[in-house]
Amino acid sequence: MNQLIHCINCSTIFLRTPFDRESEYEGERLNSPSEKGIEKDDFQDFLKSHRGHQLENLKIIEDSFVSEKPYSEPMKASYFKATNGRENFVIKKFRERIDEPLKYQLIRGDYSVKCTDLQIQTDAIRKQLDREFNPPLHESQIIAFLQLYQHIVKTLDVNDLERVSEESPYPLEIYYKMDDFSLMYLLRNCRSIFKGKAYSAMEDFIQRHKDEGVLLLKGIYKIEIVERLDSKREVAPPISLEKKRILEKA
Numbered sequence: 001m002n003q004l005i006h007c008i009n010c011s012t013i014f015l016r017t018p019f020d021r022e023s024e025y026e027g028e029r030l031n032s033p034s035e036k037g038i039e040k041d042d043f044q045d046f047l048k049s050h051r052g053h054q055l056e057n058l059k060i061i062e063d064s065f066v067s068e069k070p071y072s073e074p075m076k077a078s079y080f081k082a083t084n085g086r087e088n089f090v091i092k093k094f095r096e097r098i099d100e101p102l103k104y105q106l107i108r109g110d111y112s113v114k115c116t117d118l119q120i121q122t123d124a125i126r127k128q129l130d131r132e133f134n135p136p137l138h139e140s141q142i143i144a145f146l147q148l149y150q151h152i153v154k155t156l157d158v159n160d161l162e163r164v165s166e167e168s169p170y171p172l173e174i175y176y177k178m179d180d181f182s183l184m185y186l187l188r189n190c191r192s193i194f195k196g197k198a199y200s201a202m203e204d205f206i207q208r209h210k211d212e213g214v215l216l217l218k219g220i221y222k223i224e225i226v227e228r229l230d231s232k233r234e235v236a237p238p239i240s241l242e243k244k245r246i247l248e249k250a
Contacts, residue, residue, distance in 0.1 A: 004082055004091070005046070006062060006106060009053040013091060013104035014046045040171070058082040058089065066113060066223060067171045068109050074098055079111055079223060109202040109227035115158045117220040120149050124214040132205060137198070144193045145202070147213075158219050166212060167178060177211050 003016040007235045061081040069076035077094040090107040125146065129137060161176035168175065178186070187203060209215040 004104075005056050006084065006089075007050045007053050008056060010050065011106050012032040012050065013058075013106050014043070015102075015104055016043050041063075045055050056084050058084055060091075061088070064188055066111070067172075068223060070169045071171065072169075079225075081110075107225060107227060108229075109225060111223055111225045113221045115174075115219045115221050115225050116159050118153055118156060118176075119218045119220065120146070120153055121214050121216065121218060122146055122150075125149075128209070128214045131206070133201060141193055141198070145190065148189055148193070149186065152178075152186055156217070158181060161217065163215060164212065166216055168218075172223070174219045174221060175216040176219060177216055183210060 005014045005016060006012070006175070007014070013026050059082060061083060064081035065078060066080070067076055067078035071078075075095065075098060077092060080091050080093070082089050082091050087108075088110065090109055090111050092105040092107060093102055094105070126142060129142060155177070158176065161179060164175050164177055166175035187206060190202055190206075191199060206215065
């Protein structure tokens with residue numbers, strides 16, 4: 001089981017995992033099963049470098065993970081929240097190079113995720129229109145429809161929209177569907193762009209894709225971190241040997 005440890009004196013974070021004592025291999029040794037790896041114990045090294053300091057366990061707050069880039073991207077910064085029961089912290093997880101281990105930075109404060117833009121899926125809509133309309137729409141009709149749709153979206157508040165389960169590879173993109181009133185306004189104004197059978201086809205297109213796919217609205221978010229000043233306080237006495245043993249056994 002992973003264990004998040006905070007050195008209060010240094011504001012240093014160490015994540016203890018079952019892999020802390022796995023042997024290391026260098027160069028050709030990596031592919032040679034007969035070679036004995038270099039023994040290591042990252043947790044004991046951490047305890048030695050923070051000997052005499054006050055240590056505490058932090059509990060990771062569930063469902064608090066957020067990332068700036070796709071979760072599969074190795075070179076990214078991600079954040080989660082943790083608490084010692086009295087105070088909440090933000091933990092930044094990152095690496096500066098692909099070949100180095102992850103680092104953890106404690107931030108005194110909190111973060112929020114704020115929507116900075118609400119967009120239509122212009123390229124995806126164009127491609128879907130090309131696939132579904134035969135004969136194809138005129139370019140002027142496509143441009144007029146996209147401009148109308150974008151104009152309506154600019155009047156919407158993301159807080160009034162229903163979020164959908166459409167997944168994005170980017171954690172800071174969230175999809176929403178248009179509300180019924182705005183949908184009605186879109187259909188009504190499409191009558192000035194499309195006539196006869198073209199309007200009926202566009203109405204069917206909107207009804208098919210309004211709840212999923214290309215007509216979903218894409219919310220673009222950013223992470224905002226608010227740090228709080230660390231008020232001067234007396235550092236508690238070093239953790240006792242007995243308590244340290246509890247940490248080691250946990």
